[in-house]
Amino acid sequence: MRLTIARFVLAPVTCLLALAALAETHEQLTQQVRDAENAFAATMAARDHKAFATFIADDAIFFGGDTPARGKAAVVESWKGLYEKPNAPFSWRSESVEVLDSGKLAHSSGPVLNAKGERVGTFNSIWRRERDGSWKVVFDKGCDACRCTEPAK
Secondary structure (H helix, E strand, O other), X not given: OHHHHHHHHHHHHHXXXXXXXXXOOHHHHHHHHHHXXXXXXXXXXXXXXXXXXXXXXXXXXXXXXXXXXXOXXXXXXXXXXXXXXXXXXXXXXXXXXXXXXXXXXXXXXXXXXXXXXXXXXXXXXXXXXXXXXXXXXXXXXXXXXXXXXXXXX
């Protein structure tokens, strides 16, 4: 009986220790989001609209224009025209990433550059970690460079 109780008590403890060893550090999660954001941005330079779609969550909301694009299909469709010409109209790169302690949500932000490489805005993306461990954009909103740098009133 003593051996059975020991197995019953120690088995869950052993599993928890194994899971803790597999847990990613905050720095690793931050790098995952930065890498995802920069790979997402690389789809614009590569003119790969299909790859762009792989980074969008099914329930994503992208702000831009008069009304937000709600849902992956609407987001992908709203960006389609930006991928049709041979040269990218803009680019972006992650400069700042913050991940919640839960490791489930993250914010990525950085410059938006026009085709000449001039900063014209700042993007803000919220990423969610999916069950399979991948990161998907759930919210995206940019602002003009001058408006984002004005002090709060």
